Amino acid sequence: xxxxxxxxxxxxxxxxxxxxxxxxxxxxxxxxxxxxxxxxxxxxxxxxxxxxxxxxxxxxxxxxxxxxxxxxxxxxxxxxxxxxxxxxxxxxxxxxxxxxxxxxxxxxxxxxxxxxxxxxxxxxxxxxxxxxxxxxxxxxxxxxxxxxxxxxxxxxxxxxxxxxxxxxxxxxxxxxxxxxxxxxxxxxxxxxxxxxxxxxxxxxxxxxxxxxxxxxxxxx
Amino acid sequence: xxxxxxxxxxxxxxxxxxxxxxxxxxxxxxxxxxxxxxxxxxxxxxxxxxxxxxxxxxxxxxxxxxxxxxxxxxxxxxxxxxxxxxxxxxxxxxxxxxxxxxxxxxxxxxxxxxxxxxxxxxxxxxxxxxxxxxxxxxxxxxxxxxxxxxxxxxxxxxxxxxxxxxxxxxxxxxxxxxxxxxxxxxxxxxxxxxxxxxxxxxxxxxxxxxxxxxxxxxxxxxxxxxxxxxxxxxxxxxxxxxxxxxxxxxxxxxxxxxxxxxxxxxxxxx
Numbered sequence: 210x211x212x213x214x215x216x217x218x219x220x221x222x223x224x225x226x227x228x229x230x231x232x233x234x235x236x237x238x239x240x241x242x243x244x245x246x247x248x249x250x251x252x253x254x255x256x257x258x259x260x261x262x263x264x265x266x267x268x269x270x271x272x273x274x275x276x277x278x279x280x281x282x283x284x285x286x287x288x289x290x291x292x293x294x295x296x297x298x299x300x301x302x303x304x305x306x307x308x309x310x311x312x313x314x315x316x317x318x319x320x321x322x323x324x325x326x327x328x329x330x331x332x333x334x335x336x337x338x339x340x341x342x343x344x345x346x347x348x349x350x351x352x353x354x355x356x357x358x359x360x361x362x363x364x365x366x367x368x369x370x371x372x373x374x375x376x377x378x379x380x381x382x383x384x385x386x387x388x389x390x391x392x393x394x395x396x397x398x399x400x401x402x403x404x405x406x407x408x409x410x411x412x413x414x415x416x417x418x419x420x421x422x423x424x425x426x427x428x429x
Numbered sequence: 430x431x432x433x434x435x436x437x438x439x440x441x442x443x444x445x446x447x448x449x450x451x452x453x454x455x456x457x458x459x460x461x462x463x464x465x466x467x468x469x470x471x472x473x474x475x476x477x478x479x480x481x482x483x484x485x486x487x488x489x490x491x492x493x494x495x496x497x498x499x500x501x502x503x504x505x506x507x508x509x510x511x512x513x514x515x516x517x518x519x520x521x522x523x524x525x526x527x528x529x530x531x532x533x534x535x536x537x538x539x540x541x542x543x544x545x546x547x548x549x550x551x552x553x554x555x556x557x558x559x560x561x562x563x564x565x566x567x568x569x570x571x572x573x574x575x576x577x578x579x580x581x582x583x584x585x586x587x588x589x590x591x592x593x594x595x596x597x598x599x600x601x602x603x604x605x606x607x608x609x610x611x612x613x614x615x616x617x618x619x620x621x622x623x624x625x626x627x628x629x630x631x632x633x634x635x636x637x638x639x640x641x642x643x644x645x646x647x648x649x650x651x652x653x654x655x656x657x658x659x660x661x662x663x664x665x666x667x668x669x670x671x672x673x674x675x676x677x678x679x680x681x682x683x684x685x686x687x688x689x690x691x692x693x694x695x696x697x698x699x
Contacts, residue, residue: 213696214697279654279655280695281654281658281682281683281694281695282682282683282684282685282691282694283691283695284695285682285683286683286684420683420684
């Protein structure tokens with residue numbers, strides 16, 4: 210069983226690596242978008258290859274672990290959780306990549322006024338904090354840190370819900386901003402989705418550590 | 430003699446719908462071999478028509494515990510026990526209990542297939558003949574029925590007079606199970622019944638166990654964790670003569686309550 214433990218440790222390290230890469234991708238995408246930095250955006254797009262390669266490596270390792278070691282109890286929950294976490298992280302990196310593509314494709318810088326009224330910075334900061342919580346929870350098997358993301362996700366939901374009315378007002382004031390507004394609306398949707406994916410990861414970490422299924426349940 | 434379990438009359442037609450429900454209750458069982466305390470006070474209820482797996486490292490007392498149910502330990506000179514084992518409310522360790530009758534009700538299958546050096550037919554008919562049954566038609570019907578129950582009939586129907594020793598290990602083990610079924614027990618004890626078998630024979634015996642629980646209460650000792658999780662409804666984990674955890678197999682193998690259980694089933698024990 211020593212080999213199984215070794216394989217599990219390797220998989221755990223790969224999971225941590227995936228978490229670090231995807232967090233970095235999202236932070237870079239944020240900076241690229243807020244500062245309209247197309248060089249940084251290009252870097253995120255290029256790094257997507259690394260994310261995909263790591264995603265496949267984790268998938269293969271999970272398959273191998275399941276086939277060779279017949280995991281049960283905490284080992285089984287770990288494999289089930291890491292597969293889902295990996296899937297969610299890859300989706301987060303996909304969102305980072307598509308936000309970066311906007312930066313490359315759109316020539317004009319978005320007005321800071323729109324960022325401000327839509328609470329873009331707050332939304333990004335909240336996501337970064339959520340990812341910090343997840344990283345802490347994953348590394349230290351700390352359920353408390355994982356639970357912190359549920360409340361924060363509500364902030365993202367609120368910003369997303371409010372954005373429609375805010376943009377409506379802004380467009381009424383100046384209808385030259387329609388394409389800008391549509392782009393921002395789309396990015397806000399992506400960020401809200403990232404929040405949901407982080408929430409899913411938190412649920413998986415709690416399942417792995419405490420064997421508690423939180424999916425589709427009201428979170429405390 | 431006290432009847433432990435209501436006997437089913439040995440009529441000529443064997444009705445497969447006849448099911449003997451055997452409920453087992455174990456109360457504070459303690460076992461010693463001389464000064465060695467092999468079992469240190471175990472309580473356990475086993476439901477009828479279920480498969481219960483006993484798991485645990487070698488020397489943990491699981492086989493000793495299993496052998497209590499058909500009083501196999503009575504043969505061991507240094508054996509001494511306290512506590513009660515009740516089958517359908519009757520204490521099987523009462524003085525009045527006829528042990529031979531008890532073993533008809535509580536059959537046992539061992540680790541190594543142990544057919545008698547007789548024909549396939551005679552192996553299955555053996556238990557009936559020593560019960561004094563002479564009705565050839567009844568014996569024949571019972572032998573065929575039991576061989577069918579263990580899914581051996583199609584493989585041996587043309588060779589019933591051949592020696593059982595000529596069968597493969599997997600076939601011999603299924604024959605031994607058929608021999609156990611012939612006397613119509615209600616409980617079947619299995620002590621690592623597949624440890625000497627190849628994967629295909631193991632799969633056949635496992636499939637058979639799964640099917641047999643419709644009519645019998647089965648208790649199996651196994652060192653194979655995957656086997657316990659595949660075939661049993663309940664699992665009991667023993668360690669150093671104690672019952673550490675006993676519960677639904679699904680729970681034991683996904684989220685055991687005790688750390689010791691988790692360490693054992695995930696191979697981190699020691």
